[in-house]
Each structure stands twice: as C-alpha cells, then as structure tokens.
Amino acid sequence: MRIHHLNGATLCPWGRQRLLGGGNQHLVCHCLLLETEAGLVLVDTALGLEDHHAPSRQGVRDGMRAMRPTWDEAETMARQVERLGFRREDVRHIVLTHLDLDHAGGLADFPRARVHVSATEHTAAMEKRSLFERMRYQGVQWAHAPDWKLYDAARGERWFGFDCVRGLEGLPPEILLVPLVGHTRGHCAVAVDRGDRWLLHAGDAYFFHGEMAPEDHCSLGLRVMQNLLQMKGRERHENRARLRELVRTQSDKVRVFCAHDPEELRQLATSSGA
Numbered sequence: 655m656r657i658h659h660l661n662g663a664t665l666c667p668w669g670r671q672r673l674l675g676g677g678n679q680h681l682v683c684h685c686l687l688l689e690t691e692a693g694l695v696l697v698d699t700a701l702g703l704e705d706h707h708a709p710s711r712q713g714v715r716d717g718m719r720a721m722r723p724t725w726d727e728a729e730t731m732a733r734q735v736e737r738l739g740f741r742r743e744d745v746r747h748i749v750l751t752h753l754d755l756d757h758a759g760g761l762a763d764f765p766r767a768r769v770h771v772s773a774t775e776h777t778a779a780m781e782k783r784s785l786f787e788r789m790r791y792q793g794v795q796w797a798h799a800p801d802w803k804l805y806d807a808a809r810g811e812r813w814f815g816f817d818c819v820r821g822l823e824g825l826p827p828e829i830l831l832v833p834l835v836g837h838t839r840g841h842c843a844v845a846v847d848r849g850d851r852w853l854l855h856a857g858d859a860y861f862f863h864g865e866m867a868p869e870d871h872c873s874l875g876l877r878v879m880q881n882l883l884q885m886k887g888r889e890r891h892e893n894r895a896r897l898r899e900l901v902r903t904q905s906d907k908v909r910v911f912c913a914h915d916p917e918e919l920r921q922l923a924t925s926s927g928a
C-alpha cells in the first residue's frame with residue numbers, strides 16, 4: 655500500500671505564540687491518501703473547495719475564524735489528489751477521525767466516496783446537542799448526503815491496549831478504526847499497517863508532538879484550548895495517557911501522530927516515516 659502524508663490546510667491561530675508554547679508556529683491538517691486495492695482511501699479531508707468559495711459555507715469560514723486558515727485552495731485534498739495524477743472519482747472511501755469542520759470539509763469534493771465514521775460521532779454531529787456542537791459540526795459539509803458507513807463503538811477487538819478496534823467494510827484489513835473518545839463524543843484514531851510498522855493517526859487526541867515526549871511538553875495555553883474543545887474530559891485524559899504509554903513502550907511497532915502537528919507531518923512526509 656502506498657501512503658501519502660498531505661497537509662489539507664495551514665492554520666495560524668490567534669495568539670499562537672502563547673498557545674503553541676513556541677513549539678510550533680502554525681498548525682497543519684494532516685490527512686492520509688492511501689493507494690489500496692479497493693481504490694484510493696482518504697483519512698480525514700481537512701477543508702474542502704466549497705469551504706473556500708461557496709456562499710453557503712460562510713458558517714464554516716466564521717467557525718474557522720479563530721484558527722485563521724491561510725485559505726490556500728492548492729492545499730485541499732481535491733487539488734492534491736489531482737496533482738498526484740488521480741481523478742477525484744478514484745477516491746472510493748473516506749475514513750474520518752471525527753466530524754469537526756476542519757476534518758469533514760472535503761467530503762463534498764468526493765461525493766461518490768463511502769464515508770466511514772463512528773456511529774456515536776455521526777449521531778453527535780446530527781443532533782448537535784450543545785451550543786458548541788452547533789458550531790463545530792457544520793451540516794452544510796455533508797448536505798450532499800454521503801454514503802455513510804457507521805460503526806458501533808461497543809464492538810470490536812483489543813489492539814495495543816485499545817478496545818473495540820475494528821476493520822472497515824470494503825477496505826483492506828490493514829486499515830482499522832480505533833475508538834479514542836474525548837475531543838468529541840465519537841472521536842476515533844485510524845490505524846494503517848505500513849508493513850514495517852503501524853501508523854496511528856490520532857486525530858485531535860493531542861495537538862503537539864511534545865505531548866508524547868517523556869517530559870510531556872504541553873503549554874498552559876494548549877492545555878486550556880484542548881480542555882475547551884473536549885466533550886468528554888475524563889475519557890480524553892485517559893486516552894491521551896494510553897497514547898503516551900503506547901509511544902513509550904511500542905514505538906518500534908506503532909508510529910503515533912496527530913492531525914495538527916507540523917513537525918510530525920514533516921517527518922512522515924519527508925522520510926518513509928521514521
């Protein structure tokens with residue numbers, strides 16, 4: 655399986671010096687494009703073409719204001735898939751870590767793709783029970799009625815200390831959905847078997863590579879921001895600790911990275927993923 659690590663959007667949030675603790679100067683939206691025997695598979699879609707241009711997406715642009723995207727259309731998955739020499743229709747499947755507006759924006763650029771997501775996350779995004787969820791979930795991003803494939807988070811097997819891990823219908827067994835609740839109600843990680851070791855796209859379970867270091871570098875600003883963004887605090891902290899333990903004990907078998915850290919993306923995109 656060929657794996658491309660792509661940045662779907664560059665974000666320069668307000669107060670980033672304090673927020674990012676001087677560690678990173680900006681954020682990325684780390685997406686994966688997988689060339690599989692079942693066609694192209696995207697893991698997360700960042701912001702899409704319509705988010706950049708369509709009048710109907712003003713709510714998305716308002717919702718992203720504090721994160722200050724550079725709004726560079728060339729970064730969208732649609733344009734990057736085309737630049738790699740594929741057609742957008744070649745993307746048959748999309749696997750989402752969650753449905754936040756900076757992860758689900760590109761869905762409409764691949765209207766024929768099957769969209770695999772946690773059933774809990776899908777319900778949360780449809781119900782939008784809290785004011786904050788009405789902002790983070792932008793229904794306009796799935797107004798084209800995607801072909802959803804939903805997964806019950808209570809079923810599956812144990813995998814490297816994580817429960818209810820499962821394969822995805824119509825996809826090779828090298829791609830797994832790993833429940834990692836906290837940031838949102840149905841947040842998941844996505845595991846991809848690279849052959850020599852697993853990749854684990856941990857979505858927004860953490861934001862900065864220093865959080866996985868032995869000393870646990872996380873600025874106060876970043877800590878506060880993650881607490882503000884979380885839907886289930888206890889679970890988020892437990893899962894973050896579980897990820898740290900995975901990195902500490904199994905880094906020869908699993909390479910963990912998150913959605914928004916530019917340093918992790920740089921390392922994985924420029925090497926074969928050391």
Ligand SMILES: [Zn+2]
Binds near residue numbers: 757
């Ligand atoms: Zn995010």
